[in-house]
Amino acid sequence: MLAKRLESLASLLLPWLAGPAMVLALYLIFLVVPTERDQGIVQRIFYVHVPSAWTAFLGFFVVCGASLLYLWRGSPVFDRVARASAEVGMVFCTLVLLTGPIWARPIWGAWWTWDPRLTMTIILWTIYASYLLLRAFGGGEDQISRYAAVLGIVGAIDIPLIVVSVRLWRGMHPAVMMSRDPQGGLRDPFMRVTLLVAAVAFLLVYAWLLLVRLRTLRVSDGVAELARERELAAS
Amino acid sequence: MERFPYLFAAYTVVWIVLFAYVWSVDRRARRAERELEEMRKALDRERSR
Numbered sequence: 001m002l003a004k005r006l007e008s009l010a011s012l013l014l015p016w017l018a019g020p021a022m023v024l025a026l027y028l029i030f031l032v033v034p035t036e037r038d039q040g041i042v043q044r045i046f047y048v049h050v051p052s053a054w055t056a057f058l059g060f061f062v063v064c065g066a067s068l069l070y071l072w073r074g075s076p077v078f079d080r081v082a083r084a085s086a087e088v089g090m091v092f093c094t095l096v097l098l099t100g101p102i103w104a105r106p107i108w109g110a111w112w113t114w115d116p117r118l119t120m121t122i123i124l125w126t127i128y129a130s131y132l133l134l135r136a137f138g139g140g141e142d143q144i145s146r147y148a149a150v151l152g153i154v155g156a157i158d159i160p161l162i163v164v165s166v167r168l169w170r171g172m173h174p175a176v177m178m179s180r181d182p183q184g185g186l187r188d189p190f191m192r193v194t195l196l197v198a199a200v201a202f203l204l205v206y207a208w209l210l211l212v213r214l215r216t217l218r219v220s221d222g223v224a225e226l227a228r229e230r231e232l233a234a235s
Numbered sequence: 236m237e238r239f240p241y242l243f244a245a246y247t248v249v250w251i252v253l254f255a256y257v258w259s260v261d262r263r264a265r266r267a268e269r270e271l272e273e274m275r276k277a278l279d280r281e282r283s284r
Contacts, residue, residue, distance in 0.1 A: 015258050019250075026243055029243075030240070030243035031240065222271045222275070
């Protein structure tokens, strides 16, 4: 009952928080934040690329947590949460893989390199693409949900590797957020505020999309359940 | 540099259109959920008769 009330409150509030937050983030990105000295205007993509990556990681961690709970408790609610979060996480992970090359072309002179972080990220995307394919074409059996749960848990192991890959394997990818260089990182307060606002906006959008997808999954599960009941009654 | 307000406007318009679309999908999903619940209750009533 409490969960239902919280969900109604969240679905009422989230669109009206996410909408203005995103407009504010765009305002800061295009009209307030200073242009980076070395990279120029292309650096502004950072305020979309980094929050997308954080949101994708969060989405896949939610898949991992919900999958663990599903394997432990067997409740279809956790299975639905994992599936919905994987879909939304994939949207953000795809954004990461699209915005990265747009930045890389003028800065590195190449759309793509097999840098450790880039490679680990494309592996992450492939794992969760496989997860979604399994869910889409594997059928609705419990066994498929359990296989998918295992894949969802294993896939999340890649995330810490992506985070530490810049330091561990010394790739080309910049380590802005993990920089130990006192001259590096985000030193301008507007840059830090813009990144924070964009991260919050992306987080709100993720939560809202997750809620919408959860609702549609619940409706389709409800319809399938009614159809099963009807078949049983007819036989 | 002076074109940034246009970029901001373009991205804002795209975001508003996307926002309106997801919001309308959410509303329709909510309606479908209510209808499903009513259908389930109606079926339960029919069975108990």
